[in-house]
Amino acid sequence: MPKLPLPPLPKMLNPRPPRPSEVEEVKPLDQAKEAGIHAVDWIDERTSLSGALRWVMFRKVPKGTNWFYTLGSATLFAFLSQAVTGVFLAMYYTPSVTDAYESTRHITNEVFLGEFVRGMHKWGSTMMVILIFLHMGRVFFFGAYKYPREMNWIIGFVLLILTFVMSLTGYLLPFDQRSYWATIVAANITASGPVVGPYLGDFLRGGAEFGATTLSRFYSIHMLLVPGLIAALIGAHIYLVTKLGTTAPPWMKADLDENLVEDEV
C-alpha cells in the first residue's frame, strides 16, 4: 500500500524513528490492539470454531443467486424477533384467567415501550407467517425442494405447522373476547375429529370445559414447548442448507466444458 505523506507538523511532534541499536519496545496501545485477537485465538485453539464458521459463512453459492434467496434468513430473523420480544413480554405477563387481560392492558398502556414491544410481537407473528409462505413459494418455484433437498422441505413443513401452533396458542394469551371465543372455536374444531377428536379437545383445554388450566397450558406450549422444537428444527434446517448448498435459479444454464463441445459439421 502506498504510504501517504505525513501532514506538515512541527518537527518535535513527529514520531522519532527508532535507532538501529534500539530494540523496539511493545507499546501498551499495540498490546491493547492485539488483545482481541489473542482472546479469539485462545478460544479457537480450544474449540476450532473458526473452521465451523468458515464452513457456514463462506460457502460457494451458484451463479444467479438473487434477492429471493434472502427470504429464508428473513424468516429466521422474524423468529428471532418473536423470541426476543416474547421473552421480554413474559416479564410482565401473568398467565392466569383472572389477571391475564389486566396484565396485557398494563403492558400496552403503562409499561415503558410496552405497546411497541407487544406490537412487534403481534405484527411480527403475522409477518413471520407471510415470510414463511414467500420462502416456501421461492423454494417451490425454483425447484429447490428436489433431490437431494427433500429432507429440508419436510423439516420446513414441520416448521410451518409448528408456527401455526404458535399462532393458535399465542392468540389466546391477550385474553380478550376475541382470544377467548377464537380458542373455544379452535378447541371445538379439534374435538370434531372422529373417535380421538373428543379426547384431543380435552387435552387441549385441560378438561371438558375451558377452565383455569387452559390458559396456562397454552402459555406453556406457546413459550416453552414449541419454541424449543422450532429452534432445534431451524438448526437442522440450516445445517442441511449448509451441507447441501443452495440451488441455482431454474433459468440458469450449466456452463458447458469447452473440450466437450463439438464443432458443427
Added chain:
Amino acid sequence: MPAPRRTPPKPKYTSDRLIPGAFEGETVTRRRAMSLAVHAGGGIAVATFALPALGFAIGSAVFERPPVRWEAVGDPADFPNDTYIPRVITTVPGTGEVGKTTVYVRAHNDKIDGPKDPNIPYADEQGGDFVALSTRCMHLGCPVRFVAASERFICPCHGGVYTFTGEVAGGPPVRPLDRFYVRVRNSQLEIGPRYSVNSEFERFPHYRDPAQPLDGVGQYLYPGRFSTPLMDN
C-alpha cells in the same frame, strides 16, 4: 469399481469365533450385551421422567371426572312456559367471568315439547318440568342469544339459527342446543350438569363438544368422555 464385499457369515457361537473368555453356547458377545444394557438403562432413565410428564399433561385433562354441581337460579314460579328467562350460572368454579355461562330457562310446555320424559334424572323432583337450554352453539361453540320477537336462537359467529325448542332451523349447527338437568329443591329451581341431545331429542348423558353430530354413526364416532360429570341416577 471394487468387487462387492462378501464376508463369510460369522459362526453363531462366540466360542467358535475364538473370542477369549467365551462360554460354551454363548451367542451374544459381552461387548454387545454391555452396550445393549447401557442403551436399555438410558431408555429406562428417559422413560422415568418422560412418561410421568406425559401422564401429568394428559391424565387429569382427559380422565378426571368433575363433580356434579347444582346451582339455584330462582323461584320455579318465575319461569313461564311460553318464553325463556336468561340466568347466569357458573360451570367452572374459581375462574371468574370465564367460568360463567348463560342458560335460557322456561317451564315445560306439553303443546311444544310433547309429553314429559319419565326417565329423566330427578323426575320425582320436577326434573322434567323445566327446559334449560345451553347458549353454546352446536356449530363451534359461540354464544347464541334468544330473540324473543322471532322466537329463534341466533349465533353471531357463523349464522346458526335454532327454533324455540332448540332444534336446528338453519346454518351449520350439527345438532340441537345442549340442555341442563334441572330439579326443584327448597322451593328453588336448580340447574345441574349439561347433557346433549340428537335431532330426535334423545338424551346423551355425557355431553359432547359442539360440531359433533349425534345422529346415526355420529354417536359412535364421538364417544362420551371421562371429563364430563356423571349423574348418579
